[in-house]
Amino acid sequence: MDQYALVTGASRGIGKAVAFQLAKDGFNLLLHYNQNTEKANELKKEIELSGRQVKLIQGDFNSNEGIEEFIEKARKLLNKKKDISLHTIVHNAGHATSSGFGDVNFNEFDQVFSANVKAPYFITQSLVDFLVPNGRIINLSSGVTRIAFPHMMIYAMTKGAINTMTFTLAKELGAKGITVNSVMPGIIDTDSTASWLHTEEGQENAKNMSALEREGQPEEIANVISFLASEKASFITGHNVDVTGGSQL
Incomplete structure (x- = not known):
């Protein structure tokens, strides 16, 4: 039976890189996307060229x-396709920032x-x-x-919740042989960070961090997620x- 990995937020950025890497590792893929249907289909076609x-x-x-x-769609697919063996869930989707404390x-x-x-919690639960x-759950913190x-307190609070969910779920699911870990990126060069990172000030900040x-x-x-899977x-x-490159040491 072919093993599948579910990656949320897979149409761009880190999620896209994770999808490509897990495909190289031999996984078939269940890829979540929200609005960008065109990019999701392009990614699907490109990965399928590799035989996955x-x-x-x-x-x-x-x-x-x-x-x-989303949960209903995923459960329906997993129930219908008996040849799908779900090995890994990568919770990558989410908002990458938030407004400042007063705003x-x-x-x-x-x-x-x-x-x-809420999404990673209830998707995992369902x-x-x-x-x-011997499955894997990998959270993006x-x-x-x-x-x-x-200036991004609410975002940071959500990722603190993910860290707590990670070690608590690890205890909850350990008896089933399922591992639960999180990956904590630093400043990553993606399309969502390009507007400020690809400036002289942004480059200087990244260098100093x-x-x-x-x-x-x-x-x-993606390489670290590949290892954890x-x-x-x-x-x-x-x-x-x-995986912050030693930020603020």
Whole structure:
């Protein structure tokens, strides 16, 4: 039976790099996307050229209804396709930033927590029974959980919740052989960071933040996720892996 990995937020950035890497590792893919149907289909076609199977699942994680609809689609697919063995879930989708402390309103607060915390929690709760006994759950956290950034406090709070969910779920699911870990990226060069990172000030900030004096690449995050999804990481669980390039050491 072919093993599948589910990657949320896969149409661009880190999620896209993760999808490509897991395909190279031999996984077939269930790829979530929200609005960018064109990019999702392009990614599907490109990965299928390598011989891997890809199934797309659309979902809007900004509301309870959107999360529930995605879960229903995923469960229906997993129930229908008996040849799908779900090995890995990578929770990558979410809002990458938030407004500053004094500017956040109720709507933004709810949307950021919905996409960044509620979605991975309830998707895991609903799909965990489909995971194989030695399955993997890998959450995308952030280096901001150990560095104070008041201008994006709500985002940082959601990633702190993800860290707590990671080690708590590791304890909950350990008896089933399922490992749960999170990856904490630093400043990564993606389309969502390009507007400020690809400036003289942005480059200087990235250089000053990292011990390696540079920003990271999506593939460098994907490599760590690839390791955590592999048998080489079979005895690692409940761990938050810092992949910030040594930010703020």
